[in-house]
Amino acid sequence: MSQGTSLAVIPAYNEAATVATVIRGVAEHAPDFDVLVVDDGSTDCTAEIARDAGARVLTLPFNVGIGGAMQAGFRFALENDYDYMVQIDGDGQHDPSEVWKLQQALNGSVDIACGSRFLTSDFQYPAPISRRTGIHIFAFLVSRITGQKVSDPTSGFRLYNRRGIGLFARDYPHDYPEVEAILMLHWHRLKMVEVPVRMLERGGGVSSIRGSGKSALYMVKVLLAIFVGLFRRRPVVEPGDHAPVAATSGI
Amino acid sequence: MELKVQIVSIAASLGVLAMVFEAVRRRNLLERYALLWLTSGFVLLGLAVWQGALKTLASAMGVKYAPNALFVVAFGFILVLLFHFSLVVSRLADQSRVLAQRVALLEERLREVEGRKSDEHVLS
Numbered sequence: 001m002s003q004g005t006s007l008a009v010i011p012a013y014n015e016a017a018t019v020a021t022v023i024r025g026v027a028e029h030a031p032d033f034d035v036l037v038v039d040d041g042s043t044d045c046t047a048e049i050a051r052d053a054g055a056r057v058l059t060l061p062f063n064v065g066i067g068g069a070m071q072a073g074f075r076f077a078l079e080n081d082y083d084y085m086v087q088i089d090g091d092g093q094h095d096p097s098e099v100w101k102l103q104q105a106l107n108g109s110v111d112i113a114c115g116s117r118f119l120t121s122d123f124q125y126p127a128p129i130s131r132r133t134g135i136h137i138f139a140f141l142v143s144r145i146t147g148q149k150v151s152d153p154t155s156g157f158r159l160y161n162r163r164g165i166g167l168f169a170r171d172y173p174h175d176y177p178e179v180e181a182i183l184m185l186h187w188h189r190l191k192m193v194e195v196p197v198r199m200l201e202r203g204g205g206v207s208s209i210r211g212s213g214k215s216a217l218y219m220v221k222v223l224l225a226i227f228v229g230l231f232r233r234r235p236v237v238e239p240g241d242h243a244p245v246a247a248t249s250g251i
Numbered sequence: 252m253e254l255k256v257q258i259v260s261i262a263a264s265l266g267v268l269a270m271v272f273e274a275v276r277r278r279n280l281l282e283r284y285a286l287l288w289l290t291s292g293f294v295l296l297g298l299a300v301w302q303g304a305l306k307t308l309a310s311a312m313g314v315k316y317a318p319n320a321l322f323v324v325a326f327g328f329i330l331v332l333l334f335h336f337s338l339v340v341s342r343l344a345d346q347s348r349v350l351a352q353r354v355a356l357l358e359e360r361l362r363e364v365e366g367r368k369s370d371e372h373v374l375s
Binding site: 061217220230232 | 272275276281282284285286289346347350354361
């Protein structure tokens with residue numbers, strides 16, 4: 001990754017227990033990143049703690065969900081003219097000391113680097129079987145549609161360049177955005193690579209996807225979005241874009 | 252069940268499904284709000300196609316004429332959809348109230364800051 005201004009966006013919803021650790025981690029391990037916490041209508045003191053830890057904070061007046069919160073971060077990066085933006089979850093499952101791995105992966109032809117927890121040889125992901133199955137189903141579908149091996153489509157540990165920031169500031173999926181975002185990158189012909197990273201246990205707080213009913217709903221919603229997305233008109237290639245591929249493979 | 256009723260109910264449920272699909276594809280309808288419509292469409296389509304299930308359901312409900320059971324189910328879904336919309340509208344009303352308050356507070360704060368700035372200009 002070449003020189004430029006960089007921003008770390010930390011979406012946080014009631015993450016008072018962990019957000020300060022994440023901010024300090026970024027300051028220590030990725031000191032060239034400015035830190036922005038997007039407080040998604042937290043009811044605890046997440047915003048105050050983040051400010052005290054030295055981050056800038058966007059406080060959304062009510063909870064809009066991870067997609068809307070992240071898009072606020074993309075907008076901030078776009079309006080403040082950042083060259084790179086990394087997303088690091090506020091719950092401490094992404095390790096700021098691994099941001100450099102993403103930075104290394106981002107070069108001229110790569111627009112987005114995405115941390116994958118399944119690429120290390122000794123990965124351990126202690127999640128319920130239903131959740132892992134869900135991730136693998138999405139991984140299979142996304143790999144089939146994009147024609148590129150994607151092992152961890154639900155990972156939110158991602159580094160974007162200006163093209164990625166510009167795209168997602170305009171349009172970012174709503175409820176559970178990660179999987180659809182990868183497909184958007186594909187349709188807009190932005191290049192993503194996966195980087196092996198370790199994901200830590202959640203340090204505190206609760207996941208946005210909890211309970212089996214909610215994860216089932218999440219699965220169905222994202223599957224519907226993927227399916228309908230296949231029938232959408234493809235975006236027109238703009239000047240300066242990557243060369244269009246005549247036949248993008250369907251499912 | 253009469254063939255005519257069956258054809259009409261199959262066509263109607265297919266119509267609902269097609270309409271919802273097209274609205275989502277054009278991005279006029281969020282996936283979140285399409286799910287309930289799609290569920291209703293698929294259940295009604297299933298009952299319209301699979302007569303055995305409809306007959307079982309009708310006799311369980313004590314409905315003599317099986318197609319009426321289909322209308323009861325459709326009515327149930329419409330009630331659920333309407334209630335769902337009432338919940339959504341209430342949430343939206345609540346959120347726009349919060350937004351309006353936020354904007355008013357920000358405007359006031361901005362005016363305060365601008366006033367202070369022009370005072371400094373006069374003093375300096």
